[in-house]
Amino acid sequence: MKPLRKRHLQVWTAWAILLPVGIVLGWLAVPYQQPVKLLQSSAADLLPVIMQTKEHNDYTVSIRSDHKHTAWQLEWKNKTALTYPSAVIYKAGEPGNDPGKAELIGRIEARGDYVFELKPGLAQSSRLKLVLYDFIHEAVIDTIIFKNPFRYPE
């Protein structure tokens, strides 16, 4: 048993160097800004006007605005528990659904309602193409297209 007792000391002497180094390096590697921001926008209050709504079996997605059409929101309401634990919503670039070229709007989880602020500049767009992307399995779950979402219905 003597070599085993010696090995305890040897292992912990090695760990005395490796563990703090690993912890500090792990800490230093934490990105200053998280690659994907969690959950809801801080502007949790819903804007009063619903511009357009898209229904899906599992969720409802709406574009909301204030009365003066100066601020915009994307409202995401999960109707059922989704089968993917976490997904991100991108505003797709025009060429396609490549998330690498898209703009991140927010992240949703399997349950809950979410509100994300939309940039005012989007109001110039005649089309808003949203991509729901499963970043764990690296797969597009759904594509939602709003036509003229920022124009108030006649």
Added chain:
Amino acid sequence: MSASYVAVGWNRQKKIYDWLIAGFCFTYLLLFISVTLIVNEQVTFETLLIRSTSTLAVLLLHVILAIGPLCRLDKKFLPLLYNRRHLGVTMFTFALAHGGFSIFQFHALGNTNPFVSLFISNTNFNSFAAFPFQALGFFALLIFFLMAITSHDFWLHNLSPRVWKTLHMFVYLAYLLVVMHVMLGVIQYENNPVFVIIILAGAVTLITLHLLAGSKERKLDKRKFSLEQEGFMYVCPAEEIEDSRAKIFCIDKERIAVYRHENKLYAIHNVCKHQGGPLGEGKILDGCITCPWHGYQYLPHNGQSPPPFKEKVSTYDVKIIDGKVWLNPVPFPEGTERPGATIK
């Protein structure tokens, strides 16, 4: 103490120990879930399960790894050691729950086999921040699994204490994997330094305890015995050894326990046949040297376990001249009867 399978014998101490473990785990989970729900109302049930079981498993792992050195530094902690394996199996159960929920939530809902998905969904091996940390957790869980299934004495006897102990020393590798699993996993999504500080404090505490305990034993092993007489080494004055207790001496790289019992001194090999416990740190109960770890017993005069048990340790010759204890470090075959030395 036989090699055939015998179910765990539940004595009063084991029951109290296990009820305390269960009470602690229940209280921890309740507190964790309550505080999380207060701080973050949007948290999902799945996330709560994954985080509460993982933090509890990490906490238990720190306690388990601290018990060994604490016992070597202070005998007061020995009751914690007695059923450390129960604590280990409990820790594995919560780690398994964490791993199971995580695999289900993050890998079981696609078209790929969840275990395949675990290894192919992230292959950023050349990136520190995006390293596939889940694989680290998986390998740690695998080690805990092997330890849990071999935790019964049946495996200890079949594998031999040496192999069993070596296998169970892989817990240190598992600990390293767990720390890096946390640091490269959840910590990468947290900007609050408190979590890093907690992990660092845990690691520093364990490192300090193990190094202190190791250096204490090293001092004991480094003591030189220069006075030699016909193969006997002078070790200490006879009155230094308390009744029913022992002193340990390391001569020629072997530790020998010299026990005082009914005004006589007896010397036996210090290593218990069960799990390598330090016999010299135990005491004499009912006329038997009793290992402080799990209560295995040996008769002082021949190093044999009392019938029906069959464990045996080596014995040594000891003599007293002018109140001084002289020890012959040449071992007799295990179980050899020796007369001991009478204290006048």
